[in-house]
Amino acid sequence: MPQSMSEPTLDVVAIGHAIVDVLSHADDAELERLRLSKGTMALIDADQAENLYAAMAPAVEVSGGSAANTAAGIASFGGAAAFVGKVRDDELGAVFSHDIRAEGVEFATPPADKGPATARCLVLVTPDAQRTMSTYLGAASGLRPDDLDDEVITRARVTYLEGYLWDPPEAIDALRRAMDVAHGAGRRVAFSLSDPFCVERHRDEFLGLLDADVDVLFANEAEVMSLTGAGYLHEALEALAGRCELVAVTRGPEGSVVVDGDAVFEVPAMPVDEVVDTTGAGDLYAAGFLYGLTHGADAETCASLGGVAAAEVISHVGARPQVSLSQVADQAELSLAKPTGDDHRP
Amino acid sequence: MPQSMSEPTLDVVAIGHAIVDVLSHADDAELERLRLSKGTMALIDADQAENLYAAMAPAVEVSGGSAANTAAGIASFGGAAAFVGKVRDDELGAVFSHDIRAEGVEFATPPADKGPATARCLVLVTPDAQRTMSTYLGAASGLRPDDLDDEVITRARVTYLEGYLWDPPEAIDALRRAMDVAHGAGRRVAFSLSDPFCVERHRDEFLGLLDADVDVLFANEAEVMSLTGAGYLHEALEALAGRCELVAVTRGPEGSVVVDGDAVFEVPAMPVDEVVDTTGAGDLYAAGFLYGLTHGADAETCASLGGVAAAEVISHVGARPQVSLSQVADQAELSLAKPTGDDHRP
Numbered sequence: 252m253p254q255s256m257s258e259p260t261l262d263v264v265a266i267g268h269a270i271v272d273v274l275s276h277a278d279d280a281e282l283e284r285l286r287l288s289k290g291t292m293a294l295i296d297a298d299q300a301e302n303l304y305a306a307m308a309p310a311v312e313v314s315g316g317s318a319a320n321t322a323a324g325i326a327s328f329g330g331a332a333a334f335v336g337k338v339r340d341d342e343l344g345a346v347f348s349h350d351i352r353a354e355g356v357e358f359a360t361p362p363a364d365k366g367p368a369t370a371r372c373l374v375l376v377t378p379d380a381q382r383t384m385s386t387y388l389g390a391a392s393g394l395r396p397d398d399l400d401d402e403v404i405t406r407a408r409v410t411y412l413e414g415y416l417w418d419p420p421e422a423i424d425a426l427r428r429a430m431d432v433a434h435g436a437g438r439r440v441a442f443s444l445s446d447p448f449c450v451e452r453h454r455d456e457f458l459g460l461l462d463a464d465v466d467v468l469f470a471n472e473a474e475v476m477s478l479t480g481a482g483y484l485h486e487a488l489e490a491l492a493g494r495c496e497l498v499a500v501t502r503g504p505e506g507s508v509v510v511d512g513d514a515v516f517e518v519p520a521m522p523v524d525e526v527v528d529t530t531g532a533g534d535l536y537a538a539g540f541l542y543g544l545t546h547g548a549d550a551e552t553c554a555s556l557g558g559v560a561a562a563e564v565i566s567h568v569g570a571r572p573q574v575s576l577s578q579v580a581d582q583a584e585l586s587l588a589k590p591t592g593d594d595h596r597p
Numbered sequence: 598m599p600q601s602m603s604e605p606t607l608d609v610v611a612i613g614h615a616i617v618d619v620l621s622h623a624d625d626a627e628l629e630r631l632r633l634s635k636g637t638m639a640l641i642d643a644d645q646a647e648n649l650y651a652a653m654a655p656a657v658e659v660s661g662g663s664a665a666n667t668a669a670g671i672a673s674f675g676g677a678a679a680f681v682g683k684v685r686d687d688e689l690g691a692v693f694s695h696d697i698r699a700e701g702v703e704f705a706t707p708p709a710d711k712g713p714a715t716a717r718c719l720v721l722v723t724p725d726a727q728r729t730m731s732t733y734l735g736a737a738s739g740l741r742p743d744d745l746d747d748e749v750i751t752r753a754r755v756t757y758l759e760g761y762l763w764d765p766p767e768a769i770d771a772l773r774r775a776m777d778v779a780h781g782a783g784r785r786v787a788f789s790l791s792d793p794f795c796v797e798r799h800r801d802e803f804l805g806l807l808d809a810d811v812d813v814l815f816a817n818e819a820e821v822m823s824l825t826g827a828g829y830l831h832e833a834l835e836a837l838a839g840r841c842e843l844v845a846v847t848r849g850p851e852g853s854v855v856v857d858g859d860a861v862f863e864v865p866a867m868p869v870d871e872v873v874d875t876t877g878a879g880d881l882y883a884a885g886f887l888y889g890l891t892h893g894a895d896a897e898t899c900a901s902l903g904g905v906a907a908a909e910v911i912s913h914v915g916a917r918p919q920v921s922l923s924q925v926a927d928q929a930e931l932s933l934a935k936p937t938g939d940d941h942r943p
Contacts, residue, residue, distance in 0.1 A: 342688035
């Protein structure tokens, strides 16, 4: 790729769905009555969203969205992050915009002034701390190429894309253009597979991305196995080795494994007193990893930073950090100096 | 007052501000920077609300409002409650409406289709668990007499009014009309003084209400002292004795005191492991008291039910109960049978 034209002023720009989570409690019987399958994420339309919301217990609204959570995590480490995603000019759109900016993340995507409402994810938390999610994507899936500001992409060391967004043709055009602009400016592209069903729907395209368009791949075990068709994790990792620069695979309580060229590192998970809510674990792992990567860390340190961020977010309800991740990293003796030049690799 | 025309089908209809709370954390230095006085509630206009929100940390949205919290508490005890209050037909209005209905409270006030947005209370929680509140009343203060459905008032054993609403002339007209309709149907009227500043602004009117319009008065120590001009609580209670049927005064960790005709009962507070957030304590005390009153309990039992409800709500963040108050009352051996007739008094 060509050399960067100017010094980057952002660590990461994350592109994904702009979503507000609507959280309430339910028991198993209620999930059954609502015909929801525990622990899954299902997409619903506006009518379904209205009916489900009407049936839900009193709720709490908190900003979410996978890539947006990652951007919030990077800012919490002290990194410079931006987010690109689409809200409507309604009140939940104002809530999303306020929260992401209040996290210290640059967010300048113009809100839609017509069309579907801001996306919401209706979350039912069962007594076993599992989350059952029904997402109305609304305005979020309306991201188009002209919502992308090339200048933000060129300013960022890494452009991070959420696989969830890879569905509406215009959003795919926007993501492809973001990758082109980033590589044109000599920057890296990172991609999250997001969800095994996402991988099923787009397997060939996602595999194609690895060879030319994506430098850093984030996934969990199920997603890399679905992507490669491998029966075991080590086979999946072998199949992916060399196809992109770095592959980071999260393994829940077993930590993560990173493929860095020919080398494979296993990094244990950070111990957690009590796992309260696992939502956002993958998003925050990516935040720590990318914060490390844009601050000159080696792949193992990147994975460890991902681990401390994931450990923080699973120890409370909610998918965004509740304490400063830079302090958490300090306590884990994982702090990094601010980079003086560009990435640690030539 | 005339005899009731038909059997009541509601225990309590509560009338007040329909507000969504927007909660975030701040430290003392931040309060100072924002020129907010810790622990107080201040009214702000739309511009101030926008500026303060922009300066606030990432937030969580939860439905609130004093009388609405009381209605939610009564429903949580298993009582039949309705709420009357004004939202705009915007998304926070939908959030408020969803939550109050999901608590099991009847809510049929038509939302405004123009004018100011749904009310919000911007809450900054400091590390000492205190709340500093800035309230934009918006649509909530737009309640007018024709928003009241006489049929709801006549169906309720008690009409409960929030003193906070006693400000815009049309809202005062609405509250006066509610009292007239309730008494015309042979029902009781309960009134909360809400806030010492509220009492300062409307002292003479509030005193006037006690003689003819209000049967049950709720207040805290500061409010009854401000109302009566007394220097000590016992003087305030003496001044109020006989002016209305029941006066219930909350005293924080010291419990409450009830004036019932000539008799005065002191009821100790329920012990709480840890006081996390005192917001809603008065609202939930009123809920327990009114649940008891509409279910044939004597004044002391009413005060004890108020105490268990207040104890539940101060043991967590948020001003609405998080567990079933009917179970809490069972555990405290304070459960009551469903009433078979009208109120316990002739």
